Amino acid sequence: MNVFYKLWLTFCSLLLTMTVYLVKEDVLLNSLSIYVEHEGVKQLLIFLPKYASCVIYFITVVCCTGLSMVLVRWLSEDQIAVGSIATVETANDAFLPSYLGYFFVALSVGDSGTFIYVFSMIFIFIFFSKISYFNPVFLIFGYKFFHLTDNSGLKIVVITKKELKVPCEVEFYKLKRINNYTFITSEQ
Template sequence: MIVHLFKLFLTLNSLLLSLLVFLIKEDVVLNPLHPYLSNLPAVISYLLYFGFIFLLTLISVHLTNFLDTDTIDKLSISVIEPANDAFLPSYLGYFFVALSAPNIEVFLYVFGIICIFIYHSRISYFNPIFLLIGFNFYYIKTNNNTKILVITQKQLKEPKNAEFENLKRINNYTFMDMGRQVL
């Protein structure tokens, strides 16, 4: 049960920046009727929205500790490929959807459909905020030709140097490495 809730939380987190783009496009600010908030510039509202999304991302990283732990033997890794750039075109597509939605109803409907597809996909948990807090995305191909996604703070280049002792299983194809990079 916790895995399904975490997947839903991670899916929503991965899409919240598109909501931020929509709110900025629609010039939605914090309650302008409140006497202390009515004179604040709009950018303060947008920074607070972003701060909230950033906080939710940090919470999702913390919640990862409650998932099942797994390992990948470095001898079973045949190829490591960076995956950060592979996700950016899809994510930019979410931004264009947010910019083109004419109203909140259309945006929420499309947001819901995208959320359902991402939730049921094998590996689409890309959240650009992970990049800001030091995580990278890598495709790892094992010797038995299985391709998995690993989200880690390590810089991976060669399979022989890749070591994962504290992987958290999001699903059978996506893992988050909670071991910190050794400097």
């Protein structure tokens, strides 16, 4: 399940970038609408303004990210005992500039073939990275990203709704392992 979840989480983290490219290229739901012919005249069956496509794209991204939170239950469990964490750092600000770079890539790529190539390369790098599963949509759901360093010096990323401030008070009983360096909480 961990490999499937990592694939899904990687896809979700890049899905917003894909929608930025689709909007830039005017691949809108209107262009996918169905035309019907009635008495020799073609009529558009569905007409949606451009902003409707953008809203539907964003809702799709949010729903996919929401599904990743449901799939968490099948990951293996781990825990962090009280007193085992030496430092706590917020990681949202560290990941956001890299993520915004993906938007600039989506906006600057000129054709779909190049976008697919670049998107695939970024996907592979994120999938095989140890800690890069940042998805800003998690912030909408109230999750935060933290760098935790344990007493032995190992640095991990924890995605949680908890507010972590005091290292010696950090404790998790139902922490789900994405990989050896990235964890997400299943507690709501």
